[in-house]
Amino acid sequence: MDRGMVIFVGALLTFSSSWLGLVLYPYWQLQNEQPYAKSPGDDPYPRPLAGQALAGVRVYQANGCLYCHSQQVRSEKFGNWWEDGQMKTGADIKRGWGARRTVSRDYLYDRPTMLGTMRTGPDLANVGARYAEPWQHNHTFNPRAVNSWSVMPSFAFLYAREKVVGGQKAAKALKLGREWTVDPGYRWRPTDRQWEAILAARGTAIRQAHLAGAVARVDPDSPAGRAELLEFWLTTEEEDYQVVPTTAADALVAYLLALRKGETPLPEAKE
Amino acid sequence: MAPTTPMTEPERERSARERRAIDSSCRVPVLYFAASAVFWLLAGSALAVIASVKLHSPYFLTGSPEFTFGRVRMAHLQAVGLGWAGMAVMAAAVWLMCRLSRVGLIYPKLLVFAGTLWNVGMVLDVLGILFGDGQSVEWLDAPRYVPPFLVAGLGIVSAWTVATFRRRRERHVYVTQWYVLAAVFWLPWLYTVAVLMIFWMPATGVVQPVVNWWFGHNYLGLWMTPVAVGAAYYIIPKVIGRPIHSYYLSILGFWSLALFYSWAGMHHLIGGPLPVWLVTASVVGSMMMFIPVIAVAINHHMTMLGSFHRLRYSPALRFTVFGAITYTAVSFQGAVESLRDFSEVAHFTHYTVAHAHLGAYGFFTMIMFGLFYYMVPRLTGREWASPGLIRVHFWSSAVGITIYFVALSIAGWWQGRMLNDPNVPFANIVRYVTPFLAIRSYIAGPLMTVGHVSFAILLTANLMGWGRQRTGGPTYFVEPATGTAGGPRELAAAGR
Numbered sequence: 181m182d183r184g185m186v187i188f189v190g191a192l193l194t195f196s197s198s199w200l201g202l203v204l205y206p207y208w209q210l211q212n213e214q215p216y217a218k219s220p221g222d223d224p225y226p227r228p229l230a231g232q233a234l235a236g237v238r239v240y241q242a243n244g245c246l247y248c249h250s251q252q253v254r255s256e257k258f259g260n261w262w263e264d265g266q267m268k269t270g271a272d273i274k275r276g277w278g279a280r281r282t283v284s285r286d287y288l289y290d291r292p293t294m295l296g297t298m299r300t301g302p303d304l305a306n307v308g309a310r311y312a313e314p315w316q317h318n319h320t321f322n323p324r325a326v327n328s329w330s331v332m333p334s335f336a337f338l339y340a341r342e343k344v345v346g347g348q349k350a351a352k353a354l355k356l357g358r359e360w361t362v363d364p365g366y367r368w369r370p371t372d373r374q375w376e377a378i379l380a381a382r383g384t385a386i387r388q389a390h391l392a393g394a395v396a397r398v399d400p401d402s403p404a405g406r407a408e409l410l411e412f413w414l415t416t417e418e419e420d421y422q423v424v425p426t427t428a429a430d431a432l433v434a435y436l437l438a439l440r441k442g443e444t445p446l447p448e449a450k451e
Numbered sequence: 452m453a454p455t456t457p458m459t460e461p462e463r464e465r466s467a468r469e470r471r472a473i474d475s476s477c478r479v480p481v482l483y484f485a486a487s488a489v490f491w492l493l494a495g496s497a498l499a500v501i502a503s504v505k506l507h508s509p510y511f512l513t514g515s516p517e518f519t520f521g522r523v524r525m526a527h528l529q530a531v532g533l534g535w536a537g538m539a540v541m542a543a544a545v546w547l548m549c550r551l552s553r554v555g556l557i558y559p560k561l562l563v564f565a566g567t568l569w570n571v572g573m574v575l576d577v578l579g580i581l582f583g584d585g586q587s588v589e590w591l592d593a594p595r596y597v598p599p600f601l602v603a604g605l606g607i608v609s610a611w612t613v614a615t616f617r618r619r620r621e622r623h624v625y626v627t628q629w630y631v632l633a634a635v636f637w638l639p640w641l642y643t644v645a646v647l648m649i650f651w652m653p654a655t656g657v658v659q660p661v662v663n664w665w666f667g668h669n670y671l672g673l674w675m676t677p678v679a680v681g682a683a684y685y686i687i688p689k690v691i692g693r694p695i696h697s698y699y700l701s702i703l704g705f706w707s708l709a710l711f712y713s714w715a716g717m718h719h720l721i722g723g724p725l726p727v728w729l730v731t732a733s734v735v736g737s738m739m740m741f742i743p744v745i746a747v748a749i750n751h752h753m754t755m756l757g758s759f760h761r762l763r764y765s766p767a768l769r770f771t772v773f774g775a776i777t778y779t780a781v782s783f784q785g786a787v788e789s790l791r792d793f794s795e796v797a798h799f800t801h802y803t804v805a806h807a808h809l810g811a812y813g814f815f816t817m818i819m820f821g822l823f824y825y826m827v828p829r830l831t832g833r834e835w836a837s838p839g840l841i842r843v844h845f846w847s848s849a850v851g852i853t854i855y856f857v858a859l860s861i862a863g864w865w866q867g868r869m870l871n872d873p874n875v876p877f878a879n880i881v882r883y884v885t886p887f888l889a890i891r892s893y894i895a896g897p898l899m900t901v902g903h904v905s906f907a908i909l910l911t912a913n914l915m916g917w918g919r920q921r922t923g924g925p926t927y928f929v930e931p932a933t934g935t936a937g938g939p940r941e942l943a944a945a946g947r
Contacts, residue, residue, distance in 0.1 A: 187629050190706060197710065206725070210658055211654075213655060213656070242585055246587040247587075260871060261874070292653065293660050298799055330509070331507060331508075333521070365510075
C-alpha cells in the first residue's frame with residue numbers, strides 16, 4: 181500500500197457504499213411519500229405547519245428541546261418489562277405518549293425532523309393532544325409549578341411580568357400562584373420581615389380570603405396558623421402584576437399544541 | 452514493517468537534522484491549530500459543567516436564556532466536537548503527514564489562514580447558539596452562517612495534507628498516512644452532504660435524521676477515530692523503539708474500518724419511524740467493527756507487550772496507551788450496544804452519553820494529549836516545564852473519565868429499564884438519575900476540567916518559552932534508572 185491512488189480509490193469506494201446505501205437509497209425510497217387521506221374528500225394528514233406553530237419550531241430548535249425530548253412513539257413490540265411473571269411490551273404507548281407508533285409519514289413536513297436521541301424528559305410526539313394550552317404555558321413558564329420533581333429548565337424568559345392596567349388582567353395571563361410569578365423562573369417566598377409587613381398592611385383581607393377558601397381551621401394567630409396562612413397566600417394570584425406570554429412563548433406553545441403525531445390512524449402504523 | 456538495520460551515528464545525525472527542518476517548516480500552523488484546539492477544549496469543559504449542573508439543579512443560572520440547558524448542551528458539543536476534536540485532528544494530520552512523508556510544509560501561512568477561518572467559525576458557532584441561533588440537529592447545531600467558514604478551512608487543510616503527501620520523499624507509506632489521507636478526504640464530503648441535505652435542500656421527513664446520524668457517527672468514525680488510531684500507530688513504536696507488530700493486520704484493520712464504520716450510524720435511530728432495513732444494515736456494520744477493532748487491538752497491544760514498564764516514564768506513551776486500550780474497550784461496547792435487545796434498554800438514556808464520552812474522551816482525547824506531549828516540544832524546541840503538572844493532568848483526566856463512565860452507565864441502564872416499564876412513574880426515573888448526574892457535575896466533570904487547565908498551563912508555558920531547551924531526553928514522569936532496558940539513553944534515542 182505504498183501508492184496513494186490505491187488508498188484514494190479504496191477510501192472512495194468504501195465511503196460511497198455507505199453514502200449510496202444509507203443516504204441516497206432511503207432518499208430515493210421515501211421521496212414520493214404522500215399525505216394520507218382515507219377517502220378522496222377527507223383532509224389529508226399530515227399537513228404542513230403554518231403561522232404561529234411554524235414560528236414555534238424555531239423557538240423549539242433555538243432552545244435545544246430535542247436534547248431532552250424525543251418525538252417518536254415506538255411500536256407495541258418495542259421495549260419490554262415484566263409484570264406478574266409475564267413479559268409485556270410497548271412501553272411508549274402504555275405510558276400514554278401516543279395511541280399508535282409513529283411512522284415515516286408522520287414526519288413528512290418536519291423541517292428539521294427532530295426525532296431525538298434522549299429521554300431525560302417524556303416524548304413529545306403527541307404532546308399537543310395530551311395537554312391543553314393553559315397547562316402548556318404554566319409548564320413552560322416554570323415546570324416546577326406543575327410537577328415539583330421536574331428538572332426541566334424554566335422558560336420564564338419567554339414571558340413578561342407586567343403591571344396590570346385598568347384593573348383587568350389580560351386573557352392570556354397565566355393563572356399561577358404568586359410564589360411562581362413574583363420572581364419569574366424561581367419559587368419565591370417572602371422573608372419573615374416582608375411577611376410581617378404584608379400581614380400588617382393586608383392581613384385582614386388575606387385572612388378573609390383564606391377563610392372563604394374553607395381550608396382547615398387553625399387559630400390564625402398561632403405559629404401553625406400563620407404558616408398555613410402564608411402557604412395559602414403564596415398559592416393565590418398576584419393582584420397588581422400578571423405574567424403574559426411573549427410572541428416567542430405563544431409560538432412555542434402553538435407548536436407544542438400542533439404536535440399530534442399519532443392521533444390520526446395510518447394504515448401502515450398497525451402496531 | 453520489516454526490521455531495519457540500525458543506523459550509524461552520522462546517519463542518525465542526518466536524520467535528526469531532517470526531522471528538525473520538517474518540524475520548523477510546519478511549526479507555526481500546527482502549534483496554532485493545537486493551541487486553538489486546547490482553547491476550545493477549555494471552553495467546552497466550562498460549558499459541560501454548566502450543562503451538567505443544570506440537569507439536576509434547574510434553578511442554577513435560570514434567569515438567562517443564553518444559559519438554558521438546551522443551548523449550553525449544543526454549544527458544548529460544538530466546542531468539544533468541532534473546536535477541540537476538529538482542530539486537534541487537523542494539527543495531528545498536518546504534522547504526522549509532514550513527518551511521515553519526510554517533506555517540509557509549503558506555504559504554512561495558508562494553513563494559518565485556514566485555522567483562523569475555523570476559529571472565526573467556532574466563535575460564531577458557540578456564541579450564535581448561546582444567543583439563540585442553534586439548530587437542534589445533533590452534531591450539526593451550528594447556525595446557518597457557520598458551515599461556510601468550516602468547509603473552507605477544512606478544504607484548505609485537506610488539500611494541504613494531500614499536497615504534502617504528493618510531495619513525499621519517503622517511498623514507503625506508513626499506516627498512519629493511510630488513516631490521515633482517508634480522513635481528510637472523507638470529512639469534507641461528509642460535512643457538505645449533511646449540511647446540504649438537512650439545511651440547504653432539506654430531504655423529506657425521516658431522511659433528515661438518517662443523514663444526521665450518518666454524519667454524527669461518521670464524524671467520530673471517519674474523522675476522529677482514524678487520526679487517533681493513526682497517531683497511536685505513530686507514537687507507540689516511536690517511543691518504545693519497536694516496529695508495529697504486524698503490517699498485514701494493519702492493512703486489514705484499515706480497510707475493514709473504512710468499509711464497516713461508515714455503515715454503522717443508524718443504530719442511533721433503533722426503534723424509530725424509518726425503514727427497518729436501515730437499522731439492520733447498521734447493526735451488521737456495527738458488529739463487523741469487531742474485525743478492525745481486534746486487528747488494531749492486536750497490533751497496538753502486541754507492540755506494547757514487554758514495554759509496559761515504560762508507561763512509568765513517558766507521558767506521551769502513557770496517554771496514548773490509555774487511549775489505545777480504551778479504544779478496544781469502547782468499540783467492543785459499541786458493537787454490543789448496537790444490538791436491538793441491548794438498545795431497547797440503552798437507547799434514549801445516559802448510557803449512550805457515557806459510551807460517547809468513553810469514545811470521544813477516554814480514547815480520542817487521551818491519544819491526542821499523548822500526541823501533543825510528544826509533538827509540541829519537537830516543534831517549540833522546549834521541554835515541558837513540570838512533570839508534576841503532567842501527572843496531575845493524567846490522573847485527573849483518567850480518574851475523571853472513569854468515574855464519569857461508571858456513574859452514567861449505571862444511571863443510564865436503570866433509567867432505560869424504568870422507561871420501559873410504564874408502571875414506573877416518570878418522576879421516579881428523574882429522581883433516580885439525579886444523584887448520578889450530581890457525581891458527574893461535582894466530581895467527574897471538575898476533575899477532567901482540572902486536567903485540561905493543567906494541560907493548558909503546560910502548553911502556554913511551553914509556547915512562552917518557559918522550560919528547558921530540548922537537548923537531552925524528554926520530560927519524564929520520573930527519570931528512568933540507567934542501564935536497564937528502557938533506560939534514558941535508549942528512550943531518548945527512540946523518542947527524539
